Amino acid sequence: MNENSCKDGVCSTEITPTTKTALTEAPATVRKPRYTSRYDEQAWEVNVSLPGVQRDDLTVSIENEILEIQGNRVVAVPESWKPLGSAPVTGAETTYRLRLDVGPEVDETQVSADLNDGMLTLRLPLREAAKPQKIEVR
Amino acid sequence: MKRHTNPTTNDLFSTLEWFFNDSLESFSPLFRETRRILSSASTAANPVNWYEDDENFYALVDLPGVKKDALDLEVEDGLLRLSFSRLSGNPAGDKTETTLRIPEDIDTTAIEAGLEDGVLTVALPKSEERKPVSVKVS
The missing domain is CATH 2.60.40.790 (Immunoglobulin-like)
Structure with a gap:
């Protein structure tokens, strides 16, 4: 798609119209959401801020120790509202994407996720073997 | 750039590369503290x-x-x-x-x-x- 033309030792790359279109037709900005995490002896708990994301627009998956969260947020203000400053226009999309390496100690079959008021709460229970073991002293 | 998605590789270079790749974060004990500090710093500001x-x-x-x-x-x-x-x-x-x-x-x-x-x-x-x-x- 790109054509390099060189003249007198100066090279320039021409971007063909197809490349330009591809750039302007990607409206969703991808952002890493804010999150906090904590753990105890039983599980990890992760809270991910996903303001404006509805349940149907959220996917959470875990595979090969990688937890992937992707939420789509669409600005849905009335057409008559005029954006001021850097406010996004109605219909503008933001994709929140977060990938976490949860390590081998998380039991991937027991992960639970809850979305409430724009906050995703994930609970990642540890495998039995990863929980602290009490060793009896004889 | 090739994304490193398998952090279990036991070679120092890929471990470092993986650590500095901000799209993937770790629950591995070594990085827990760093990540805890980083994530607690990202709580202010409401757009x-x-x-x-x-x-x-x-x-x-x-x-x-x-x-x-x-x-x-x-x-x-x-x-x-x-x-x-x-x-x-x-x-x-x-x-x-x-x-x-x-x-x-x-x-x-x-x-x-x-x-x-x-x-x-x-x-x-x-x-x-x-x-x-x-x-x-x-």
Whole structure:
């Protein structure tokens, strides 16, 4: 798609119209959401801020120790509202994407996720073997 | 650049590459502390977007994890003060306060607010003098 033309030792790359279109037709900005995490002896708990994301627009998956969260947020203000400053226009999309390496100690079959008021709460229970073991002293 | 997605590789270079790749974060014990500090630092700031139409100014504020009854709004001296607490499970769960400077000539007695999916919408009615007046041409 790109054509390099060189003249007198100066090279320039021409971007063909197809490349330009591809750039302007990607409206969703991808952002890493804010999150906090904590753990105890039983599980990890992760809270991910996903303001404006509805349940149907959220996917959470875990595979090969990688937890992937992707939420789509669409600005849905009335057409008559005029954006001021850097406010996004109605219909503008933001994709929140977060990938976490949860390590081998998380039991991937027991992960639970809850979305409430724009906050995703994930609970990642540890495998039995990863929980602290009490060793009896004889 | 090739994304490194398998952090289990036992070679130092790929471990380093993986550590500095910010799209993938780790629960591995070595990095827990670093990550805890980084994630606790990212709790401030609530983005605000402004809109207007003929009748109102609108402020949209991201408040993920904040429930209606955990939010108080107060207007004083041209400032809108939001005080709120997040979901109890969140380490940033203490009372937080943020103030917005509001436009002049607002009818402060008729401000309305709604909270949905962690996004607060505040409608600030323009006072009569501020509204556009159409002049009839005779």
